[in-house]
Amino acid sequence: QKEVEQNSGPLSVPEGAIASLNCTYSDRVSQSFFWYRQYSGKSPELIMSIYSNGDKEDGRFTAQLNKASQYVSLLIRDSQPSDSATYLCAVNGYSGGGADGLTFGKGTHLIIQP
Amino acid sequence: GAGVSQSPRYKVAKRGQDVALRCDPISGHVSLFWYQQALGQGPEFLTYFQNEAQLDKSGLPSDRFFAERPEGSVSTLKIQRTQQEDSAVYLCASSWGQADTEAFFGQGTRLTVV
Numbered sequence: 001q002k003e004v005e006q007n008s009g010p011l012s013v014p015e016g017a018i019a020s021l022n023c024t025y026s027d028r029v030s031q032s033f034f035w036y037r038q039y040s041g042k043s044p045e046l047i048m049s050i051y052s053n054g055d056k057e058d059g060r061f062t063a064q065l066n067k068a069s070q071y072v073s074l075l076i077r078d079s080q081p082s083d084s085a086t087y088l089c090a091v092n093g094y095s096g097g098g099a100d101g102l103t104f105g106k107g108t109h110l111i112i113q114p
Numbered sequence: 115g116a117g118v119s120q121s122p123r124y125k126v127a128k129r130g131q132d133v134a135l136r137c138d139p140i141s142g143h144v145s146l147f148w149y150q151q152a153l154g155q156g157p158e159f160l161t162y163f164q165n166e167a168q169l170d171k172s173g174l175p176s177d178r179f180f181a182e183r184p185e186g187s188v189s190t191l192k193i194q195r196t197q198q199e200d201s202a203v204y205l206c207a208s209s210w211g212q213a214d215t216e217a218f219f220g221q222g223t224r225l226t227v228v
Contacts, residue, residue, distance in 0.1 A: 043222045045219070101173070
């Protein structure tokens with residue numbers, strides 16, 4: 001059973017601070033990792049993808065991957081009220097036929113306080 | 115179109131009724147996925163197509179659920195004899211490559227079974 005674990009929150013962060021979101025996964029063969037943002041009543045929106053150990057930066061967002069620890073994180077710098085949303089961690093598994101569909105965590109509810 | 119398009123956006127079905135949900139992926143995208151999202155939960159994988167081939171249907175909850183993508187483009191998720199527990203948001207996503215490439219979601223179809 002593939003599992004992706006996230007702290008459901010809510011995580012409350014002051015405007016302008018760094019928000020740190022964490023995720024662990026159970027399937028050691030996972031190779032592809034994604035962060036999605038989901039506003040209430042809307043569909044998930046892709047924020048970041050990461051495939052290799054280390055950091056990947058895109059604007060105010062940095063994804064970090066540590067495959068040895070089976071750990072993925074997302075940092076949001078200079079947090080804005082518009083960043084308030086649920087952040088979903090998603091992981092690909094692999095079976096005999098190739099890559100599988102995504103396994104999602106339950107999401108972390110982030111609140112940026114003005 | 116520019117994004118993944120799903121229809122209808124909302125569907126109310128009486129228990130026992132059959133429903134069909136449509137997904138029009140991003141043009142040229144090879145892979146298409148269906149997910150089910152219950153309130154407060156992350157999306158749960160249902161099934162995956164690569165072109166017209168259904169490579170994984172392990173997430174379909176019962177034999178009342180059936181998906182097809184006959185020409186490798188538009189897909190339909192059909193639910194027969196709907197039950198109250200089928201009430202959820204059904205999300206479609208597509209990606210340009212195999213299942214481990216970046217996937218983009220449609221707006222979803224909110225199904226309510228009464």
